């Protein structure tokens with residue numbers, strides 16, 4: 001039996017995307033797959049993997065420069081491979097049509113900018129990590145949270161990630177990898 005081999009490349013500014021990446025990797029490892037996890041700073045060449053998972057968070061309405069650069073630098077290989085992309089944002093913390101449309105638009109902006117054509121996309125709610133922000137960012141985020149009717153207690157962090165949805169995304173990426181590895 002061939003062991004599915006996955007690469008997970010992510011960018012995380014305050015740690016939530018890193019947490020999601022770790023959860024996906026743990027799920028894949030438990031299922032017997034091999035997963036190389038890397039930040040965009042030292043990510044390897046994406047060829048030779050059954051599936052490449054790309055993860056990024058949204059800041060000020062944009063994806064990170066790090067992931068954008070990794071994608072454009074390896075676009076041909078990525079578009080010839082099986083790719084699962086996930087996006088972490090506070091937009092996805094609100095479950096209504098307006099926020100859902102906005103979350104999809106943020107993904108589409110990245111695809112338009114890079115030319116990436118992923119096989120799977122996951123949209124996950126992130127966190128308000130007040131205790132990890134500096135003074136300015138903490139107060140800015142509280143102002144935004146207040147306008148969204150979200151959590152404003154700055155003495156604790158607020159996590160909105162739906163871990164069931166993350167696990168489902170991991171299982172789907174694994175199924176894709178198993179198929180690519182010839183095990184399906």
Ligand SMILES: Cc1cc2nc3c(=O)[nH]c(=O)nc-3n(C[C@H](O)[C@H](O)[C@H](O)COP(=O)(O)O)c2cc1C
Pocket residue numbers: 011012013014015016017018057058059060061062088089090091092125126127128129137141
């Ligand atoms: C300065 C700042 C700006 C942000 N801007 C946006 C935004 O424009 N849209 C959005 O949906 N989320 C925004 N967020 C929320 C982040 O996407 C969310 O906190 C996410 O969990 C961050 O993931 P990371 O910790 O992996 O970087 C912002 C967060 C910060 C701190």
